[in-house]
Amino acid sequence: MAFRSAVITFPGSNCDRDMAVALEKVSGQPCTRVWHGDSDLPEGLDFIALPGGFSYGDYLRCGAIASRSPVMQAVIAAAERGVPVLGVCNGFQVLTESGLLPGALLRNATIRFVCRDVTLTVENATSLFTSGYEAGQEITIPVAHHDGNYFADAATLDRLEGEGQVAFRYKEDINGSARSIAGVLNARGNVLGMMPHPERAIEATHGGTDGRALFESAIKALVGA
Ligand SMILES: NC(=O)CC[C@H](N)C(=O)O
Numbered sequence: 001m002a003f004r005s006a007v008i009t010f011p012g013s014n015c016d017r018d019m020a021v022a023l024e025k026v027s028g029q030p031c032t033r034v035w036h037g038d039s040d041l042p043e044g045l046d047f048i049a050l051p052g053g054f055s056y057g058d059y060l061r062c063g064a065i066a067s068r069s070p071v072m073q074a075v076i077a078a079a080e081r082g083v084p085v086l087g088v089c090n091g092f093q094v095l096t097e098s099g100l101l102p103g104a105l106l107r108n109a110t111i112r113f114v115c116r117d118v119t120l121t122v123e124n125a126t127s128l129f130t131s132g133y134e135a136g137q138e139i140t141i142p143v144a145h146h147d148g149n150y151f152a153d154a155a156t157l158d159r160l161e162g163e164g165q166v167a168f169r170y171k172e173d174i175n176g177s178a179r180s181i182a183g184v185l186n187a188r189g190n191v192l193g194m195m196p197h198p199e200r201a202i203e204a205t206h207g208g209t210d211g212r213a214l215f216e217s218a219i220k221a222l223v224g225a
Pocket residue numbers: 051052053054055058062088089090091144145146147148
């Protein structure tokens with residue numbers, strides 16, 4: 001069955017091509033590229049990805065200006081209809097700035113850009129993005145960011161943990177994130193934001209393939225194995 005995915009490109013995105021290639025390699029189907037200034041998305045999308053990068057040069061706050069792009073109205077409407085939306089790194093920042101996910105991404109506690117492989121623990125292995133992993137599984141995925149320090153108030157953090165909305169945690173503290181949170185789901189489970197880059201870990205030449213199961217999970221959930 002067809003898997004219709006789209007990747008949004010903002011001015012300053014730099015992982016949009018990698019994300020499209022990952023979706024195409026894992027699904028075997030073409031991925032549509034959508035410009036931020038478009039008001040409409042292609043009809044009948046199964047999956048929308050907001051990529052990493054430095055949209056609008058990270059001015060104001062990372063993801064803040066991109067979240068006001070014309071296309072984001074269509075992305076928000078699609079998410080509200082239940083279409084899966086994945087935001088990676090700058091894409092995660094756009095999701096929190098859009099209100100599609102709770103919390104905010106603050107400057108790393110070290111005040112340094114962190115660019116390295118990190119070990120994550122899979123906290124929720126039942127979502128459409130994570131069903132290909134085991135709960136508690138440790139996976140290695142690269143990070144590259146300066147504003148990855150996840151913040152939310154204590155009540156929100158308790159709710160996220162209680163409702164299984166924490167998808168991934170860092171095994172060690174790399175950026176000061178509250179409760180070591182690396183990836184968050186919305187309450188409905190169709191929106192995932194994460195700072196690590198699964199699209200940079202889908203084939204052996206990347207140095208690891210632990211990101212592949214995320215795309216496989218979503219494709220399997222949406223169109224079958
Ligand atoms: N790789 C990325 O998407 C980086 C996001 C953002 N520019 C930051 O540094 O936090």
